[in-house]
Amino acid sequence: MRTLxxxxTVYGSTAQVAAWIxxxxxxxxxxxxxxxxxxGEDFDLSAYDMVIIGSPIYRNDQILESVTAFVTKNKDVLAEKKVGIFVVALDIGGAYYFGxxxxxxxxxxxxxxxxxxPPIYGKVLGGEQIPTRLSAEDRESLLNFYRRVMGSDExxxxxxxxxxxxxxxAARFYKYANR
Ligand SMILES: Cc1cc2nc3c(=O)[nH]c(=O)nc-3n(C[C@H](O)[C@H](O)[C@H](O)COP(=O)(O)O)c2cc1C
Structure with a gap:
């Protein structure tokens, strides 16, 4: 089995999760x-039997545009593979919030x-947030979130x-992919 x-990633935690997988x-x-x-790196998607694709969650609860573009562009090839997906986020559990x-x-x-x-298996996995490493734009966006939702200025x-x-x-994906 060949697996890709x-x-x-923006700050590296999704790269770490991918390495652990x-x-x-x-x-x-x-x-x-x-x-x-x-x-974005140079690889031959057609050479793999199994493909796992991951993205962090960013603004507006979205995965990165680069990931959406990759999947959309390779839709037909991916339909022939055993595919797993994961997102890296902080709100792993989710909530019901004002409707x-x-x-x-x-x-x-x-x-x-x-x-x-449809992919075989998907999961939300935990990430990391390091305030001192954020770009000015991301800091502003997160500050707005914490002010609005948490009433906090930090x-x-x-x-x-x-x-x-x-x-x-990873082990579950492997098991389901080999059924
Ligand atoms: C601007 C910004 C918006 C974010 N929005 C969300 C969000 O809506 N939900 C969530 O669970 N995590 C959110 N996060 C947290 C990231 O998903 C988390 O820090 C993740 O580990 C980052 O992945 P990376 O290190 O691979 O870039 C946000 C982070 C930033 C910087």
Missing amino acids: ITYD GERLEGFNDMEDVTVTRI RFTGGLEYLKEFAALFAK IPYRYSMDKPKVWEY
Whole structure:
């Protein structure tokens, strides 16, 4: 089995999650090749049997545009593969907020809907937020969010990355892909 794990990232946590997925998949005996690479790098999608695609959640509860564009462009090729998806976010569980469902599985819905053939397995995995590393634009956007939703003037440091959960995601994807 040849597997590609491809993702985009802004601050690096999705790259870390993708690397952990790759690490776990390499543990299976029938893996000939596990490649972890960023969207936009040079790779031959048609060479892989299984493809896992990941994105962080950004403004307006969206995955990155580069990821949407990649899936849309490769829709036909992806329909012939066993595909898994994941998003990296802080609101893993989701909530109901003033008449609207937000976060959690809501993040996966639009992503999954991009595919001609539905992906096998998808999950929301925890990310990281480092206030001191944010671009001015991102800081402004998050400050607005924390003011509006939390009534706070500070962007907190948040860490919800969880390697055992990521490994579990990878192992389940492998199991479902080999059914
Ligand atoms: C401008 C901005 C908006 C974000 N919006 C959301 C959001 O709507 N929901 C959420 O759960 N996380 C949100 N996050 C948190 C990111 O999803 C999280 O920090 C993720 O780990 C970032 O991934 P990266 O390090 O791969 O870029 C936001 C982060 C930034 C900077």
